[in-house]
Amino acid sequence: MTVVDLENVTFAYGEQPAVKDVSLRVEEGDFLGLIGPNGSGKTTLLHLMLGLRSPDSGSIELFGEPVDAFDDGERIGYVSQQATNRGGSMPVTVREAVTMGRFAHAGHSRLTDEDHATVDEALETVAIADLADRQVNQLSGGQRQRAYIARALASEADLLALDEPTVGVDAESRDAFYQLLESLNESGIAIILIEHDIGVVTDRASRIACINTELYHHGDTESFVESDALTEAYGATGQVVHHHH
Amino acid sequence: MTKHNSHRRRLEHVGIGLTAILAVAMVGLLAIDALRGVPVVGELYDQARIAGWWADYYLGTNVFYHPFMWRSIATGILIGVAAPLVGTYLVHREMALIGETLAHTAFAGVAVGLLVSATTGWDGSLMLVALVVGILGALGVQWLAERTNTYGDVPIAIMLTGSFAVGTLIISYGRGMTGFNVEGYLFGNISVVTPSGARLMAVISVVVVVVTVATYKQLLFITFDEQAARVARLNVTWYNTLLIVMTAVVVVGAMQILGVILVAAMLVVPVAAATQVAHSFRETLYCSILFGQVAVIGGFVFSISQGLPTGGSIVVVAIACYLLAIFASSRSTAAISTR
Numbered sequence: 001m002t003v004v005d006l007e008n009v010t011f012a013y014g015e016q017p018a019v020k021d022v023s024l025r026v027e028e029g030d031f032l033g034l035i036g037p038n039g040s041g042k043t044t045l046l047h048l049m050l051g052l053r054s055p056d057s058g059s060i061e062l063f064g065e066p067v068d069a070f071d072d073g074e075r076i077g078y079v080s081q082q083a084t085n086r087g088g089s090m091p092v093t094v095r096e097a098v099t100m101g102r103f104a105h106a107g108h109s110r111l112t113d114e115d116h117a118t119v120d121e122a123l124e125t126v127a128i129a130d131l132a133d134r135q136v137n138q139l140s141g142g143q144r145q146r147a148y149i150a151r152a153l154a155s156e157a158d159l160l161a162l163d164e165p166t167v168g169v170d171a172e173s174r175d176a177f178y179q180l181l182e183s184l185n186e187s188g189i190a191i192i193l194i195e196h197d198i199g200v201v202t203d204r205a206s207r208i209a210c211i212n213t214e215l216y217h218h219g220d221t222e223s224f225v226e227s228d229a230l231t232e233a234y235g236a237t238g239q240v241v242h243h244h245h
Numbered sequence: 246m247t248k249h250n251s252h253r254r255r256l257e258h259v260g261i262g263l264t265a266i267l268a269v270a271m272v273g274l275l276a277i278d279a280l281r282g283v284p285v286v287g288e289l290y291d292q293a294r295i296a297g298w299w300a301d302y303y304l305g306t307n308v309f310y311h312p313f314m315w316r317s318i319a320t321g322i323l324i325g326v327a328a329p330l331v332g333t334y335l336v337h338r339e340m341a342l343i344g345e346t347l348a349h350t351a352f353a354g355v356a357v358g359l360l361v362s363a364t365t366g367w368d369g370s371l372m373l374v375a376l377v378v379g380i381l382g383a384l385g386v387q388w389l390a391e392r393t394n395t396y397g398d399v400p401i402a403i404m405l406t407g408s409f410a411v412g413t414l415i416i417s418y419g420r421g422m423t424g425f426n427v428e429g430y431l432f433g434n435i436s437v438v439t440p441s442g443a444r445l446m447a448v449i450s451v452v453v454v455v456v457t458v459a460t461y462k463q464l465l466f467i468t469f470d471e472q473a474a475r476v477a478r479l480n481v482t483w484y485n486t487l488l489i490v491m492t493a494v495v496v497v498g499a500m501q502i503l504g505v506i507l508v509a510a511m512l513v514v515p516v517a518a519a520t521q522v523a524h525s526f527r528e529t530l531y532c533s534i535l536f537g538q539v540a541v542i543g544g545f546v547f548s549i550s551q552g553l554p555t556g557g558s559i560v561v562v563a564i565a566c567y568l569l570a571i572f573a574s575s576r577s578t579a580a581i582s583t584r
Binding site for chain 1: 529
């Protein structure tokens with residue numbers, strides 16, 4: 001089953017194009033690494049995929065439905081760039097944050113014992129059950145990211161979208177974090193990961209999309225490593241900068 | 246540590262339970278006051294006055310016998326529940342000053358109501374006009390915040406000063422026509438609480454408590470991580486609007502006692518105090534209501550015993566709670582770190 005399907009998607013901030021004519025698909029069980037230089041439209045593209053922004057032209061489908069009609073919110077787990085600074089001073093415990101993953105399921109009704117059991121299970125899976133009663137703002141960067149992953153697991157998401165999740169996380173926790181992502185992917189969850197560290201992406205992801213406004217490469221990791229997409233995409237920015245001089 | 250925590254939790258639950266009983270009793274008292282013309286209720290009303298007389302007798306006060314004092318105390322207690330409840334979400338959305346803004350908008354509403362009643366002889370409730378204008382102001386702030394590129398507090402500052410400016414213009418314009426005391430609304434006053442104003446506060450409190458309990462999960466998610474809530478397909482705009490409209494409603498109710506200038510304090514100060522000591526979000530909600538009650542009751546005692554304005558007294562007691570909470574929480578972190 002196709003998880004995300006983009007066709008000829010274009011989006012601009014006013015006059016400034018951010019994403020131009022991008023078509024790509026994410027299939028069930030894919031681990032897609034989304035890379036590109038700073039300001040290349042990675043985050044915008046992810047927001048388009050998730051329905052946080054509407055494209056100027058082109059079509060986007062999530063789980064086979066047009067993105068603006070899609071309402072199975074619990075099928076997507078999202079860890080935003082801002083997730084790390086949000087809740088900075090808000091006294092929310094890890095358990096409360098992870099429980100939010102059940103909110104889309106529950107709607108306005110009370111959470112059931114089953115919901116709470118799912119939350120416990122998610123805390124176990126990412127190995128932060130012992131931190132459940134700590135406040136999110138007291139956690140280290142790595143622990144905090146695990147809490148957000150646990151929230152996605154608690155919602156029993158089929159797609160996990162992460163926007164540079166390991167900024168400010170120490171190397172050791174980062175490795176552990178990516179191992180966790182890999183094992184989640186093996187259990188069948190599709191993953192879309194924005195990451196500035198290209199080494200991490202080529203090590204872990206099964207497919208790679210390399211963008212700089214336009215899509216320079218989309219395919220499996222081996223073909224990406226052999227291609228010139230990287231220099232082309234990153235070089236393109238250099239050229240533009242050069243052009244201005 | 247866990248034993249200490251469970252003690253603490255039990256204490257909070259007892260406090261919340263007592264507050265709930267008190268709030269229900271106050272709503273009941275206002276209902277009795279409103280319906281005292283009905284035969285059976287009339288008897289209850291007489292009984293309540295007798296009880297008030299005895300309370301005054303034993304306490305050596307001259308407070309509880311008077312129905313107008315019931316109304317202001319009841320209104321105060323209900324503000325102490327509704328304002329911190331809504332305020333908890335506002336403070337953690339970094340919208341602490343929205344209450345102040347909506348109070349100024351409501352003030353413009355009062356001015357409009359005065360002008361209309363002076364020119365047309367209309368004698369409806371000023372509070373109702375303030376409520377309508379306050380809600381319109383809330384929607385206006387929301388609209389500005391969504392459509393402008395400025396920081397979140399710029400539309401708030403514009404709305405705050407703008408509506409106050411309009412209010413003062415209308416009041417000055419209408420001064421010749423109304424022998425009206427604006428100070429009562431600016432600084433809050435026990436005698437401003439009219440029977441209809443108190444009833445309005447009772448209705449507002451019940452609605453706000455029911456709505457916040459029903460939407461607890463959604464409001465929490467949106468406050469904590471708005472983008473993730475959007476991805477989870479929560480209707481973020483709708484809940485944002487709901488929150489800001491509820492704020493306007495609470496502000497108009499609270500304005501009677503606290504006054505336009507001080508109304509934001511009850512939305513913010515108890516929450517700030519609670520955030521110092523609470524471990525979880527749910528606990529923050531509970532503690533902010535408890536601090537709200539302490540501030541209102543303490544403020545009433547202080548203002549009645551000293552013959553000073555109620556609004557200022559309540560705010561001063563609330564800030565004293567806040568300082569104590571800071572002191573208590575820094576001591577508890579010190580205790581943990583020395584271990």
